[in-house]
Amino acid sequence: MATVEQIQDELNYKVRQAKGIEKTITGGYTGDLLSDVMGNAEEGNVLITIQAHKNSVAVASLLGLPAIILCNGRTASDDMIEAAGEQSIALFETEDSQFTASIKLNSLLSK
Amino acid sequence: MQTIPINTINSPTIILELIYRLKVKDVMTHKLISVTREATLREVQHLMKENSITGVPVVSDRRLIGIVSMDDIIQALDFGYIEEAVEKHMSQNLIVLEEDMPVSFAISYFDRYRYHRFPVLSKEKEIVGMVTTRDISTRLLWEINHEVENLERMIQTTKVTDGLTREVQSFSILKHDFENAGFASTEIKKKLKQSGLFPKTIRKVAIASYELEINIVVHSNGGRITAEYGPDEVIITAEDNGPGIEDVDQAMQTGFSTANEWIRSLGFGAGMGLPNVKSVSDDFSIKSGENGTTVVSRILFSEQEKVHLGTKTTKE
Numbered sequence: 327m328a329t330v331e332q333i334q335d336e337l338n339y340k341v342r343q344a345k346g347i348e349k350t351i352t353g354g355y356t357g358d359l360l361s362d363v364m365g366n367a368e369e370g371n372v373l374i375t376i377q378a379h380k381n382s383v384a385v386a387s388l389l390g391l392p393a394i395i396l397c398n399g400r401t402a403s404d405d406m407i408e409a410a411g412e413q414s415i416a417l418f419e420t421e422d423s424q425f426t427a428s429i430k431l432n433s434l435l436s437k
Numbered sequence: 438m439q440t441i442p443i444n445t446i447n448s449p450t451i452i453l454e455l456i457y458r459l460k461v462k463d464v465m466t467h468k469l470i471s472v473t474r475e476a477t478l479r480e481v482q483h484l485m486k487e488n489s490i491t492g493v494p495v496v497s498d499r500r501l502i503g504i505v506s507m508d509d510i511i512q513a514l515d516f517g518y519i520e521e522a523v524e525k526h527m528s529q530n531l532i533v534l535e536e537d538m539p540v541s542f543a544i545s546y547f548d549r550y551r552y553h554r555f556p557v558l559s560k561e562k563e564i565v566g567m568v569t570t571r572d573i574s575t576r577l578l579w580e581i582n583h584e585v586e587n588l589e590r591m592i593q594t595t596k597v598t599d600g601l602t603r604e605v606q607s608f609s610i611l612k613h614d615f616e617n618a619g620f621a622s623t624e625i626k627k628k629l630k631q632s633g634l635f636p637k638t639i640r641k642v643a644i645a646s647y648e649l650e651i652n653i654v655v656h657s658n659g660g661r662i663t664a665e666y667g668p669d670e671v672i673i674t675a676e677d678n679g680p681g682i683e684d685v686d687q688a689m690q691t692g693f694s695t696a697n698e699w700i701r702s703l704g705f706g707a708g709m710g711l712p713n714v715k716s717v718s719d720d721f722s723i724k725s726g727e728n729g730t731t732v733v734s735r736i737l738f739s740e741q742e743k744v745h746l747g748t749k750t751t752k753e
Contacts, residue, residue, distance in 0.1 A: 359707035361651075364644055365716070369636065377704040384619025388626055388643040390636075405616075 327351075328435050330393045330416045333372070337430050339395060339418040342402045346414035349392035354431045356424050360385050367391060374427045376400050380409045387413040395431070397424045440547040440570050443577070451588075453541075455580050461543050462536035464576040465557045465566035471496040472505070474524040478513045481505045481523060492554045492567070495527050499563040501556050503527030533558050536565055540577075543568055607663045610653040610677075615703065618654045621662045622646040628664070629671070635742050641717035642671050645734040648710040649675035655696060655705050656682075657730065669743055670719075675732045682725040689715065689723075 327350045334341050341347070352370030357363045358377055367373060369390035375382055378400040386394055393416040396402055402410075402417055410417045420427060445456060471494045472481055481493050485507065495503040505527050513519040513526060534543055534555045546555060547570055557566040589609070606628065608621035625646045629639045646662060653660040653675060660677030682688045689711050696706025711732075715721045720735035738746065 358704055359709065360704040361648060361707040361709035361713055364647055365709055365713040369640070375704075379615075379703065381615060381618055381704065384623065385647070388619070388622055388647050389640070 328437070330372070332434055333393060333395065333416070333418055333431070336434055337420070337427075339420045339422075339427075341416070342396075342419055343407050343410040343415070343417035345411050346392055346416045349414075349416075351392055351435070353435065354428060355391075356428045358424075364389065372431060374424050374431065376424065378402050378406060380406045382406070383409040383413060383415055386410075386415045392416060393418065395420060395427050397422055397427050440551075441544045441573055441577075443544055445541040445544055451584050452581070455577070455584065456541040456544060457539045459540040459576065459580065460536065461534050461538045461540060461557055461568055462566070464540055464543070464572045465536070465568040466572060467566050469494070469564065469566060471564070472523060473497060474502060474522065476523050478505065478510060478519045478521060478523055478526060482510050482514075482519065485510065494556050494564055494567065495523050496564055501531065501533065501558065501564040503529050504531060504556065506553075531556070534568060535560070540573060543573060547573075604666045605663060606666075607661060608650075609661050610650055610659060612654065612657060612659040614654055618651055619647060621650050625662075625664045625673070628666070632666070633746060634738065635745070638671075638736060638738060638742060641736050642673065644717045645714045645736065646673045648714045649673060649732055649734070651705060652710050652732075653677050655700055660729070668746075670735055670737045673734045673736075675730075677729050677731075679727055679729045681727040682723075682730055685723055685725050 330347045330349050330351055333339050350370065351372050353368065354372045354374055355363060355367035356374040358375050360377065360381060363373060363385055367389050371391050373382065373386050373391050373394045374397060375394065376397055378396045382394055383406055395418045397420055399421045401419060407417060422430065443452060443456065470484060470488050470490060472484065474495055474497055484493055485491065491507040493505050494501055495505060503523065505523050509526060509528065518526065532546065532550055532552065532555060534546060534557050536557050536559055554567050554569045556564055557568055559565045606625065610621060622643055626639060626643045629642055646664065650662050657677030658679050660675065663674045665672040687693050691712045692708040694706040694708035700706045714732065714734050717736065718734040719737040722733045724731045
């Protein structure tokens with residue numbers, strides 16, 4: 327079983343909020359439309375997105391997503407980091423695109 | 438008209454509590470501009486001008502012995518004794534407040550005596566400050582603001598039980614309040630997690646409540662989300678204050694959205710909100726007019742779930 331921590335250790339994505347990093351991950355969901363994520367992501371999925379604001383945390387929290395990866399060099403706002411900390415949802419940033427991040431996450435999951 | 442338009446007897450409880458809780462020392466000006474008895478009225482006139490005040494207390498050894506008002510100065514100019522000492526012309530008929538008196542006292546004093554300011558004395562009868570109607574109004578406005586904020590927060594989390602087994606939670610949602618969007622759904626989910634519902638049901642309710650909450654934030658003039666927890670169902674009701682959905686059938690189509698660019702850039706307006714709600718609901722209804730839209734989503738518990746929750750006994 328892959329854990330959130332591997333996103334930091336193996337993919338070298340920058341951690342912005344580490345609470346919840348011990349959780350296991352079951353898969354991923356890539357999307358920038360929050361309703362699409364809401365309707366389709368499954369519990370345990372990592373959210374791969376460019377939506378670097380608090381509302382992504384709300385969605386992740388409601389669905390039980392353990393982590394969010396912000397792509398294309400987007401940086402998390404302070405209130406997003408704070409909200410993620412409160413909900414224990416790990417937060418990562420990368421220069422990779424959503425496509426690349428998805429492939430990398432998949433390789434990590436299929437190890 | 439009252440000087441401070443607050444009734445000190447039968448105002449709302451919250452206001453009464455406020456004007457009794459606040460003491461004169463909480464609202465008064467501590468920075469005291471005063472003169473001694475030897476000062477001239479001309480000096481007082483200059484002090485008034487420099488400090489934009491309309492009354493100056495005359496103090497001797499920290500004790501109040503008189504007060505010079507703007508009227509006294511005008512009189513002095515009229516009758517030509519502006520260069521004389523204040524001692525001779527100050528008002529000695531003094532009405533004072535004490536620093537530990539509640540603000541309600543000060544309010545009734547202003548109404549009764551028609552003065553614009555009162556000197557404030559300590560228990561030891563030393564002058565410690567001045568209070569004007571403006572000091573009181575400013576502080577009250579600040580406090581009332583604070584109270585209203587608290588009230589709003591309380592309304593959001595008011596819980597009532599309808600007397601049966603149903604518990605109801607209601608949240609007010611503000612237009613374009615993206616900052617708090619998701620708060621109501623998160624609270625509803627928390628509540629369901631405690632009740633031991635199956636994750637599948639919690640997910641359905643979370644989707645329905647979140648989408649409906651976001652719809653109120655994005656599209657309406659504000660409204661309310663209500664969650665009713667029954668023994669075999671959860672009912673989420675979203676009501677808003679307009680402007681209403683022009684074409685409900687169109688709004689129900691996946692991908693149709695009226696959201697603007699800015700809202701889309703935040704990840705909303707995918708045109709999936711209402712279809713998502715419908716797909717997770719066992720019962721779904723929508724009514725819309727220009728005075729508002731009401732959406733009701735009912736999510737039923739499975740038979741196994743009811744047994745698990747103990748809301749239904751197994752038949753042998």
